Amino acid sequence: MTTQWKLVCxxxxxxxxxxVAAMVNNQQVAIFYLPExxxxxxxxxxxxxxxFGKANVLSRGLVxxxxxxxxxxxxxxxxxxxxxxxxxLEEDVKIPHWDMKxxxxxxxxxxx
Amino acid sequence: xxxxxxxxxxKPHLVVVGNxxxxxxxxxxxxxxxxxxxxQITVFGEExxxxxxxxxxxxxxxGKGAADLAMTDGTLYDDNGVRYFTNSLVxxxxxxAKVLLLQDGQSLSYDKLVLATGSYPFVPPIPGxxxxxxxxxxxxxxxxxIRDCAKKVTRGTVVGGGLxxxxxxxxxxxxxxxxxxxxxxxxxxxVQLDEKGGSVLKGxxxxxxxxxxxxxxxxxxxxxxASFHRMNFADGTxxxxxxxxxxxxxRPQDALAKQSGLEMGxxxxxxxxxxxxxxxxxxxxxxECALWNNMIYxxxxxxxxxxxxxxxxxxxxxxxxFTGADMSTKLKLLGCDVGSVGDAHAxxxxxxxxxxxxxxxQSYRKMVVSEDGxxxxxxxxxxxxxxxxxxxxxxxxxxxxxxxxxxxxxxxMDGAPAALGVDALPATASxxxxxxxxxxxxxxxxxxxxxxxxxxxxxxxxxxxxxxxAALLKKVVDNELLALGVEVSTDICEHFAYTRQDLFNIxxxxxxxxxxxxxxxxxxxxxxxxxxxxxxxxxxxxWNEYVLKKEHIVLQDTNDRxxxxxxxxxxxxxxxxxxxxxxxxxxxxxxGEVAKEYNLYTKITGGQRIDLFGATLPQLPEIWGKLVAAGxxxxxxxxxSLRTVKSCVGxxxxxxxxxxxxxxxxxxxxRYKGLRSPHKIKFAVSGCTRxxxxxxxxxxxxxxxxxGWNLYVCGNGGMKPRHGDLFATxxxxxxxxxxxxxxxxxxxxxxxxxxxxxxxxxGLEGGLEYLKDVVINDxxxxxxxxxxxxxxxxxxxxCEWKTTLEDPEALKTFRQFVNYDGVDENxxxxxxxxxIRPATESEKQELIAKVG
Ligand SMILES: Cc1cc2nc3c(=O)[nH]c(=O)nc-3n(C[C@H](O)[C@H](O)[C@H](O)COP(=O)(O)OP(=O)(O)OC[C@H]3O[C@@H](n4cnc5c(N)ncnc54)[C@H](O)[C@@H]3O)c2cc1C
Ligand code: HEM
Ligand code: SF4
Ligand code: SF4
Numbered sequence: 001m002t003t004q005w006k007l008v009c010x011x012x013x014x015x016x017x018x019x020v021a022a023m024v025n026n027q028q029v030a031i032f033y034l035p036e037x038x039x040x041x042x043x044x045x046x047x048x049x050x051x052f053g054k055a056n057v058l059s060r061g062l063v064x065x066x067x068x069x070x071x072x073x074x075x076x077x078x079x080x081x082x083x084x085x086x087x088x089l090e091e092d093v094k095i096p097h098w099d100m101k102x103x104x105x106x107x108x109x110x111x112x
Numbered sequence: 113x114x115x116x117x118x119x120x121x122x123k124p125h126l127v128v129v130g131n132x133x134x135x136x137x138x139x140x141x142x143x144x145x146x147x148x149x150x151x152q153i154t155v156f157g158e159e160x161x162x163x164x165x166x167x168x169x170x171x172x173x174x175g176k177g178a179a180d181l182a183m184t185d186g187t188l189y190d191d192n193g194v195r196y197f198t199n200s201l202v203x204x205x206x207x208x209a210k211v212l213l214l215q216d217g218q219s220l221s222y223d224k225l226v227l228a229t230g231s232y233p234f235v236p237p238i239p240g241x242x243x244x245x246x247x248x249x250x251x252x253x254x255x256x257x258i259r260d261c262a263k264k265v266t267r268g269t270v271v272g273g274g275l276x277x278x279x280x281x282x283x284x285x286x287x288x289x290x291x292x293x294x295x296x297x298x299x300x301x302x303v304q305l306d307e308k309g310g311s312v313l314k315g316x317x318x319x320x321x322x323x324x325x326x327x328x329x330x331x332x333x334x335x336x337x338a339s340f341h342r343m344n345f346a347d348g349t350x351x352x353x354x355x356x357x358x359x360x361x362x363r364p365q366d367a368l369a370k371q372s373g374l375e376m377g378x379x380x381x382x383x384x385x386x387x388x389x390x391x392x393x394x395x396x397x398x399x400e401c402a403l404w405n406n407m408i409y410x411x412x413x414x415x416x417x418x419x420x421x422x423x424x425x426x427x428x429x430x431x432x433x434f435t436g437a438d439m440s441t442k443l444k445l446l447g448c449d450v451g452s453v454g455d456a457h458a459x460x461x462x463x464x465x466x467x468x469x470x471x472x473x474q475s476y477r478k479m480v481v482s483e484d485g486x487x488x489x490x491x492x493x494x495x496x497x498x499x500x501x502x503x504x505x506x507x508x509x510x511x512x513x514x515x516x517x518x519x520x521x522x523x524x525m526d527g528a529p530a531a532l533g534v535d536a537l538p539a540t541a542s543x544x545x546x547x548x549x550x551x552x553x554x555x556x557x558x559x560x561x562x563x564x565x566x567x568x569x570x571x572x573x574x575x576x577x578x579x580x581x582a583a584l585l586k587k588v589v590d591n592e593l594l595a596l597g598v599e600v601s602t603d604i605c606e607h608f609a610y611t612r613q614d615l616f617n618i619x620x621x622x623x624x625x626x627x628x629x630x631x632x633x634x635x636x637x638x639x640x641x642x643x644x645x646x647x648x649x650x651x652x653x654x655w656n657e658y659v660l661k662k663e664h665i666v667l668q669d670t671n672d673r674x675x676x677x678x679x680x681x682x683x684x685x686x687x688x689x690x691x692x693x694x695x696x697x698x699x700x701x702x703x704g705e706v707a708k709e710y711n712l713y714t715k716i717t718g719g720q721r722i723d724l725f726g727a728t729l730p731q732l733p734e735i736w737g738k739l740v741a742a743g744x745x746x747x748x749x750x751x752x753s754l755r756t757v758k759s760c761v762g763x764x765x766x767x768x769x770x771x772x773x774x775x776x777x778x779x780x781x782x783r784y785k786g787l788r789s790p791h792k793i794k795f796a797v798s799g800c801t802r803x804x805x806x807x808x809x810x811x812x813x814x815x816x817x818x819x820g821w822n823l824y825v826c827g828n829g830g831m832k833p834r835h836g837d838l839f840a841t842x843x844x845x846x847x848x849x850x851x852x853x854x855x856x857x858x859x860x861x862x863x864x865x866x867x868x869x870x871x872x873x874x875g876l877e878g879g880l881e882y883l884k885d886v887v888i889n890d891x892x893x894x895x896x897x898x899x900x901x902x903x904x905x906x907x908x909x910x911c912e913w914k915t916t917l918e919d920p921e922a923l924k925t926f927r928q929f930v931n932y933d934g935v936d937e938n939x940x941x942x943x944x945x946x947x948i949r950p951a952t953e954s955e956k957q958e959l960i961a962k963v964g
Pocket of ligand 3: 760761762763767768798803804
């Protein structure tokens with residue numbers, strides 16, 4: 001299987017410090033833009049689907065920096081998901097995540 | 113109210129005569145120790161009600177109903193097979209046959225008998241004492257009669273200036289009567305106070321507009337000229353009054369003992385031993401009718417101890433005994449602090465006395481110490497009871513006094529009295545005297561996992577009687593937690609080592625206007641879902657800026673970020689403001705049309721608003737565009753802010769209404785609609801005491817009265833209902849609004865995050881009285897600040913939806929997807945009762961299967 005970078009949106013579509021939703025290959029993706037992150041990339045993507053609340057809402061959660069990890073708290077029942085790995089901090093659950101990159105004004109996602 | 117448990121033949125029969133506070137506590141004790149399994153228990157009470165809280169009887173006049181004061185609704189009895197009969201006077205005991213006779217002619221045999229018949233008010237046999245409009249102060253029925261009479265007259269007089277008399281005088285004053293107190297003895301509260309203390313108290317009470325006549329003997333009561341009665345005094349003077357309330361002491365209700373020949377005291381009272389047995393070993397007596405060591409105990413706590421001892425003895429546990437009780441008291445009488453500990457009159461041989469008096473702030477304190485100066489024997493406090501807890505503990509536990517003992521009653525130079533550290537208290541120290549809970553009991557409870565004051569209350573009952581020990585209890589619990597190494601962390605999260613209250617003050621004093629600025633100066637890391645909305649809310653409370661301003665937007669919870677309430681499927685509900693629940697037909701039609709156009713599920717909420725469900729993110733601005741154009745404003749149902757002011761229609765339409773509750777509700781809603789607070793706030797306004805708007809279950813409740821408006825604060829419905837506290841009565845409109853401004857701002861300033869006013873009040877040190885001091889008396893000098901802060905919020909109100917609709921940057925965030933115009937396919941509705949609702953998981957599967 002080949003992987004390739006695909007253009008999703010413009011940088012100006014993102015919100016600093018919070019998430020937005022995008023549709024990629026018929027799948028809902030929550031994209032977060034965190035200029036304060038110390039990692040190489042400042043853009044993160046996980047699935048928009050909250051497996052506990054069973055709704056597409058994670059892009060609308062609050063970003064929480066907990067013990068060195070960037071996470072988002074679900075707006076429904078407040079579980080935290082690590083943005084770089086999709087791991088849930090409270091339960092033994094992992095949701096999909098994608099690598100992202102920012103080039104100039106363009107935001108790319110790594111398709112698999 | 114009669115029980116329907118049948119009489120069991122196999123078990124010995126235990127009968128309790130008297131269902132007052134002590135009789136009820138006895139039954140509770142029996143049930144707690146499984147005594148209802150070895151005895152068939154039957155209870156007879158003369159009053160029409162089951163046991164109620166007589167100690168708080170006066171609250172019947174300040175908003176509590178019979179149901180609030182009730183100690184049981186009978187469920188406890190029914191569930192445990194206890195038979196009970198109200199309105200049932202026991203008239204005779206045949207001790208030989210072991211049979212009781214009732215007033216209605218029935219008889220009943222017993223094996224063991226408990227007399228808990230309490231006491232009755234003593235009415236001095238002054239000629240005229242049986243005239244109309246004369247009362248006593250003991251039962252709910254007494255209070256009903258007093259209230260009815262007070263409605264028709266203007267002047268009231270209490271005969272007797274003891275504890276109860278002054279409490280009754282306060283009640284008359286609150287009922288709007290010109291009130292006087294007549295006391296035979298040379299000073300008020302002769303039992304508890306010395307001469308100087310009594311005279312300071314008299315001065316304070318007269319300052320409140322109550323006339324006090326001490327050293328005054330009433331010779332007769334006759335027809336008055338200007339009023340209903342005239343009281344002629346021994347010195348030739350007289351007093352005209354419409355209503356007379358006798359409170360000249362109580363007498364033990366020992367008629368049954370007299371009739372059946374039980375041993376009694378010379379001046380009445382049923383003689384008991386340490387197990388509360390009377391001279392007949394099968395008959396016990398407890399509470400105010402019982403005489404132990406020639407003493408009657410006119411307080412509830414000793415009665416409870418007797419109840420425990422009697423229950424223990426009946427069940428074969430002789431280790432609990434009644435061996436006397438401490439009669440120290442602290443009270444607030446007509447708003448004046450009064451306290452008396454131990455030997456207040458310095459009657460102990462060789463004792464020494466310290467006295468401190470301050471005629472400017474009107475306070476008086478006296479300490480009685482042993483001859484060697486080492487132990488505290490007694491104390492008198494008038495004007496400031498903050499010294500009481502410490503003195504009482506020195507006295508009860510015979511703790512050695514410190515070097516400069518007088519410091520205990522001197523004002524500390526930094527303002528706070530030198531408190532006795534709870535560490536210094538011995539394990540046996542009694543913390544809650546109502547339920548006899550010692551420091552050791554609390555320590556045990558904490559060790560067994562009760563990690564908060566609330567938990568400890570639940571396990572030990574400490575603090576659930578008169579409530580006087582609340583502050584001390586909290587200190588002991590915190591101290592025990594610390595000793596256990598449980599860190600009592602009050603930090604709001606890992607990013608800020610501060611409480612919400614600290615953050616509020618920092619933001620205000622340092623004029624901080626953004627989260628980033630606060631984090632840089634006082635926090636660490638990057639924030640989380642706890643601190644962000646908390647700080648967002650404080651910034652909004654203090655500076656009232658647009659919540660979707662760029663620097664604030666990332667702080668907002670999804671509800672605040674999208675100005676709607678997220679529902680389970682990720683759609684939002686919309687609640688436009690309808691102030692006071694009043695809406696024109698034209699506006700109602702707009703709501704209907706919008707709901708129809710967008711196919712929104714429509715429901716009327718508990719707070720008299722209309723809630724439209726099922727709007728998707730991109731629909732929100734469209735819908736609000738139409739609503740704002742039609743003149744609606746955001747209802748902020750998504751915010752931690754004022755939600756609704758519920759109303760009744762009041763005097764404009766209702767034939768009972770005494771004032772215009774509708775206008776008041778609309779005005780209050782419009783005044784406070786912009787306020788962001790630690791948690792949501794709900795109001796209600798009723799047009800009369802029928803209380804159709806249920807104001808007493810709201811954070812702020814306002815009820816119209818003949819004399820103005822009554823204000824209730826910190827009520828709650830919801831998960832943990834709490835009856836609002838009556839904060840002030842008969843206010844004019846302006847004062848009402850000033851008080852509400854201050855209460856809300858003080859709450860906003862000092863509460864924890866997500867703490868409703870009810871929980872805030874329960875945890876507020878000093879409670880309602882303290883809040884009154886802050887808001888009414890400006891005791892901490894904060895009123896000016898609170899007023900300004902509220903004015904600022906009111907002046908800077910903006911409708912967040914209106915602002916959002918005008919801001920293209922903000923509107924951008926309402927897109928469902930940044931790169932695609934479609935909809936969220938997981939949002940699926942089905943129809944039910946002609947409206948939409950979210951499909952269940954299985955319904956979705958089926959729908960997908962059909963499509964596929
Ligand atoms: C206004 C007020 C304020 C008070 N404030 C305080 C306070 O702050 N702190 C404090 O500790 N105490 C206070 N007290 C005192 C406290 O209420 C009493 O100590 C307590 O109620 C005594 O309880 P009891 O069960 O012994 O008597 P009661 O409560 O009087 O109960 C006795 C019951 O037995 C019934 N009864 C009597 N004879 C018969 C019979 N033959 N057959 C059937 N039933 C019978 C009576 O009708 C009554 O209901 C206050 C009292 C009043 C009135
Ligand atoms: C019209 C007559 C009297 C009235 C109205 C009256 C009023 C009162 C009241 C209200 C109490 C307090 C009860 C309580 O604590 O609730 C009381 C108790 C007392 N009064 Fe008076 N009183 C009268 C007669 C007397 C007399 C004749 C004396 C003695 C000279 C006196 C001195 C005292 C004393 C010593 C007590 C404490 C008794 C006890 O332990 O209950 N009073 N009185
Ligand atoms: S509370 Fe009073 S004024 Fe309001 S509707 Fe009820 S009865 Fe009428
Ligand atoms: S009571 Fe429970 S189910 Fe009903 S609206 Fe409130 S939170 Fe939801």
